[in-house]
Amino acid sequence: MSESNGRHAEVAGGGFAGLTVATALAQRGWSVTLHEKGDELRAFGAGIVLWHNSLEVLKAIGAYEPLLPKSMVPPFYETRMHNVTQSKEDFWGLEWRTMTRQDLHETLVDAARNSGVDIRVASEVVSADPAGSVTLASGEVRKADLVIGADGVASKVRDSNQFELERTKSRDGITRLIVPRRKEDLGPGEWDNVIDFWNLEPRVLRVLYVPCNDDELYLALMAPIEDKEGSAVPINYDVWVESHPYLAPVLEEAAKIHGRYDGYQTTVLKQWTKGRIALIGDAGHAMCPALAQGAGTAMSNAYTVAVAATEAANADLPQALVDWEARERQITDECQERSAWFAETRSMAKGNQFTPQMLETARYDPTTREMISVG
Numbered sequence: 001m002s003e004s005n006g007r008h009a010e011v012a013g014g015g016f017a018g019l020t021v022a023t024a025l026a027q028r029g030w031s032v033t034l035h036e037k038g039d040e041l042r043a044f045g046a047g048i049v050l051w052h053n054s055l056e057v058l059k060a061i062g063a064y065e066p067l068l069p070k071s072m073v074p075p076f077y078e079t080r081m082h083n084v085t086q087s088k089e090d091f092w093g094l095e096w097r098t099m100t101r102q103d104l105h106e107t108l109v110d111a112a113r114n115s116g117v118d119i120r121v122a123s124e125v126v127s128a129d130p131a132g133s134v135t136l137a138s139g140e141v142r143k144a145d146l147v148i149g150a151d152g153v154a155s156k157v158r159d160s161n162q163f164e165l166e167r168t169k170s171r172d173g174i175t176r177l178i179v180p181r182r183k184e185d186l187g188p189g190e191w192d193n194v195i196d197f198w199n200l201e202p203r204v205l206r207v208l209y210v211p212c213n214d215d216e217l218y219l220a221l222m223a224p225i226e227d228k229e230g231s232a233v234p235i236n237y238d239v240w241v242e243s244h245p246y247l248a249p250v251l252e253e254a255a256k257i258h259g260r261y262d263g264y265q266t267t268v269l270k271q272w273t274k275g276r277i278a279l280i281g282d283a284g285h286a287m288c289p290a291l292a293q294g295a296g297t298a299m300s301n302a303y304t305v306a307v308a309a310t311e312a313a314n315a316d317l318p319q320a321l322v323d324w325e326a327r328e329r330q331i332t333d334e335c336q337e338r339s340a341w342f343a344e345t346r347s348m349a350k351g352n353q354f355t356p357q358m359l360e361t362a363r364y365d366p367t368t369r370e371m372i373s374v375g
C-alpha cells in the first residue's frame, strides 16, 4: 500500500473499468471505496481478447504476471468465410492475449484488494453530484474528491446528471459461452488459433472461436436480432450445426448451457466529465465488439484518469478531468466508429481486417502515451 495523499475517491461499478481505476488510484495514495450493486463480485460474459493497450495497463497495476498462466497467445487470428480461410493475422507481433472474463475479473479483484481498495458488494450508487458525492440506495451520502462512474451501459452516475448522449443499436447480436475445448474431438486442424467462422449464405450465422487456455473455449455465436432461431437461447443446436458441421463437438457443449443473447450498442457522449465526476468504460463509451476493445479502452481510460486526477491539485481537479478527456478521447471515439462500421457492414468476414490503422487503439500504450508502429 502506498502512502496516503489525503484524498478520497468513490467508484461506482466493479467491472473491468471500476476495478482498474480503483487499483490505480489506491496505488497512488488515494483512499478508494468501490461500490458493486451485485451481491457478489463476478464477471458477466464469457471470454475476452486483450491487446497491447490494456496489457500495458495490467503490467502497470501488477495484474499481468498472475494472468499469464491463465491466458494464452493464439498463433493466429484466422478468418474464414464459408469455411474457406481468408486470412491468418498475427498483428506483426503486437502483443495480444485471450482469457476468460472470470480469470481477468478475479485477477483485478485481487489487485484492487492488495492495493487497499475498500470493495463493497450489494452497494448500489443511485446518483452522483458533480460537487463531489455519491448517494447509495441505502440513502447514505458519501463525499469524495473524485467520483468515477464505471457502472456500465445503464450508468446511474451518468443518468442522474443529464449527460447528453447518442445511442445506436445494431442489427446483430451474440450469444457468448465458455465450453470445454474438446480439441481431440474436433479432429486435425489449427485449433489453437482464434477462428472467426463467417457464414453469410444461406443465412448469417457466425461463430467466433476463441481458445482461452488449455481447457476453456470461448464461443461467440452471432445472428441477426430478427433471426429468432439463430438468436434463441439455449442455442438451437440443429440450426448451428447445419451451418458449422466441423464444430459439432463444441456446439454440442454450447447447447447444454443456457447462455444469454445480447444486442450491440454504441453510446457516444458529448462529454465524459462533469465537475468532479468522470465516466469510464461502457458508462461513457459503450461500443460494438468488432475490434474487441470495449474493455481495452475501459481499462486504458481508467488508468489515465487515475494518473490525471493524481497529478492535479485538488482544487483544479474538474479542469484536470476536462484536459484528460481532451487528451485521451480521440482514440476511443475512433475505435467506437470503426467497431460500429465493422458491425454494420459485417466486413470482418473478408479477413485482413486488422490493418495498422484498425489496430491504432491496440497499439497505444496508455502508461507512456506512446504508439507502437506495426506493418
Ligand code: FAD
Pocket: 012, 013, 014, 015, 016, 017, 018, 035, 036, 037, 038, 045, 047, 048, 049, 050, 123, 124, 125, 126, 150, 151, 152, 153, 154, 155, 156, 157, 174, 176, 220, 262, 263, 264, 280, 281, 282, 283, 286, 287, 289, 292, 293, 294, 295, 296, 297, 298
Ligand atoms: P461492466 O462490465 O458493465 O461493469 C459495470 C459494473 O457495475 C457491473 O459489475 C455492474 O453490476 C455494476 N453496476 C452497475 N450499475 C451500478 C450501480 N448503479 N451501482 C454500483 N454498481 C453498479 N471488450 C474487449 O476489450 N475485448 C473483447 O474481446 C470484448 N468482447 C466483447 C463481446 C461482446 C459480445 C460484448 C457485448 C462486449 C465485448 N467487449 C469486449 C466489451 C466489454 O465487455 C465491455 O466494454 C466491458 O466489460 C465494460 O466494462 P465496464 O467495467 O465499463 O462495465
Ligand code: 5PR
Pocket: 048, 049, 174, 176, 208, 220, 222, 289, 290, 291, 292, 348
Ligand atoms: N471480437 C471479439 C468478440 O467477442 C466479438 C467480436 C469481435 C473478441 C463478439 O463477441 O465482432 O462481434 C464481434
